[in-house]
Amino acid sequence: MPDTTPTPVVDSQGLTFSFGGTQFEATLSNVKRKSSRATIDVTSLSAASGSTRVIQPAPLVDGDEITAEFMGSGSFTVGAYGALSCTKLAMTALNAYITDREITAARGEILMGTITLKVTG
Numbered sequence: 001m002p003d004t005t006p007t008p009v010v011d012s013q014g015l016t017f018s019f020g021g022t023q024f025e026a027t028l029s030n031v032k033r034k035s036s037r038a039t040i041d042v043t044s045l046s047a048a049s050g051s052t053r054v055i056q057p058a059p060l061v062d063g064d065e066i067t068a069e070f071m072g073s074g075s076f077t078v079g080a081y082g083a084l085s086c087t088k089l090a091m092t093a094l095n096a097y098i099t100d101r102e103i104t105a106a107r108g109e110i111l112m113g114t115i116t117l118k119v120t121g
Contacts, residue, residue, distance in 0.1 A: 017029075018084070021082065027069045030067045031060070032066075040055070067114060070115075071111065071113070076101050078098050096119050098115055102114045
């Protein structure tokens with residue numbers, strides 16, 4: 001029996017990433033999955049027959065991309081490789097490398113940056 005419990009709404013305030021030991025707060029983030037499997041069934045085999053299944057987001061896999069926007073110039077370098085985590089998005093123990101970095105500047109505005117990371121392994 002599929003789980004019909006509504007997923008709780010979680011806001012994105014305080015969306016903090018850690019990459020290669022550097023933490024930054026994202027102002028916008030997007031996860032692009034290579035795999036079409038968005039969820040997985042993690043129901044224990046000890047669950048009673050007919051009980052509600054436990055479904056959770058599928059882990060990110062090799063080739064999935066994460067784009068994050070942040071304020072400031074950042075100290076990110078294209079090609080840099082490191083550990084990636086984001087507690088709010090349930091990302092832990094991932095390795096990734098930076099495939100793109102962009103800085104946007106406008107007169108009288110705060111510097112904005114965007115990095116794209118590709119999950120490896």
